[in-house]
Amino acid sequence: MKGSPKIGAHVSIRGGYGRAARFAWESGAACFQYFPKNPRSLKLKPLDGRDAEDCAAFCRKHGMVSIAHTPYPTNMAAGTAGAASRQVMVGSLRNDLEIAEACGSLGIVVHFGTFGGMEPLQGYQNIIQCMNxxxxxxxxRARLLIENQAGNHGSEGMTLEELVKVRELSRHPDKIGFCFDTCHAFASGIWNPEQTGELLGRGTELGYWPHLVAVHLNDSMFPYGQRRDRHAGIGQGCIGEEKLRELLLSEPFRRAAVAMETAKGTDGSHRREIAAVQNWYEAEEQP
Structure with a gap:
């Protein structure tokens, strides 16, 4: 058998981290993503050690993995002044890392960052300094997992080259990995599903794949290269199930934790989509 990644989806932590793990397991998932705190605020959240250990213990028992996603306002390119300064970002990211570590998670997913009109060189320097x-x-053990961007808020962070380079230039590359978002890659134009081999080859040349830890498996509501970040259900968008399956069955993606960020089913879970993606691997093994 070639093996398959852990498949799951984003879940709510309403009721606690342990409850989130159980809900994911009950929906057939072997992986789940969660927000460690309020997704719309950078306010620090005190660690509930008992709840976090409950999550970690449940995942160990059932062979599950998890990833945390930093709040939406997180911007590693932030400068040193203002209410959303680098100091605020660093404090929030450390808070997220501490919660993820206590929950036994692989790491925290963070968007590359947006420059908001600043000089690109300054933006890249800010990101590197923030990570440092x-x-x-x-x-x-929890790592910082940089996610590729769709281009809807600027051209920064769309390419594998940028992600690889800021990791290389940081002082702690061993503490940094990557999260690959399929919708973002399609929207930004770095992944043409008709030429998946080119993406795989480029990632190999750059040394991106060895540091791939997580995947956001999302279809796209909008056509290729339009820099529109709107997710669609698996096989219900412009990428299509066949091309998503081709990418996920490729060797670099088999080691990753895969989480869908698509709309929930009528039962409030991703049970149907999880089963469908798991079947891609089971069907591959049929004689």
């Missing part, structure tokens, strides 16, 4: 300060004294 966040990871300076971090000794946990």
């Amino acid at each position: 300060e966040t990871l300076e004294s971090w000794n946990g």
Whole structure:
């Protein structure tokens, strides 16, 4: 058998981290993603050690993996002044790392960052400095997982080259990995589903794939290259099930934790989609 990744979806932490893990398991998932705190705020959240350990223990028992997703306002390109300064970002990211570590998660997914009109060189420098300060004294196993961007808020962070380079230039590359979003890659134009081999080859040349930890498996509501970040259900968008399946069955993606960020089914879970994606691998093994 070639093996398959852990498949799951984003779940709510209403009721706690342990409840989130159980809900994911009950829906047939072997992986889940969650927001460690309020997704629309950078306010720090005190760690509930008992709840986090409940989550970690349940995942160990059932062979599950999890990833945390940083709040939406997180911007690693932030400068040193203002209410949303680098200091605020670093504090929030450390808070997320601590919660993810306690929950036994692989890492925290963070968007590359938006420059908002600043000089690109300054933006890249800010991102690198933010990562350096966040990871300076971090000794946990949870890693910072940089996610590729769709281009709807600017051209930065769309290419594998950028992600690889900021990791290389950081002082702690061993504490940094990647999260590949299929909808973002399609929207930004770096993944043409008719030429998947080119993406795979480019990632190999750059040394991107060895550091791929997580995948956001999303179809796209909008056509290729339009830089529109709107997710569609698997096989219900412009990418299509066949091309998503081709990508996920490729070797670099088999080691990743795969989480869907699509609309829930009528039962409030992703049970149907999880089963459908798991079947891609089971069908592959049929004689």
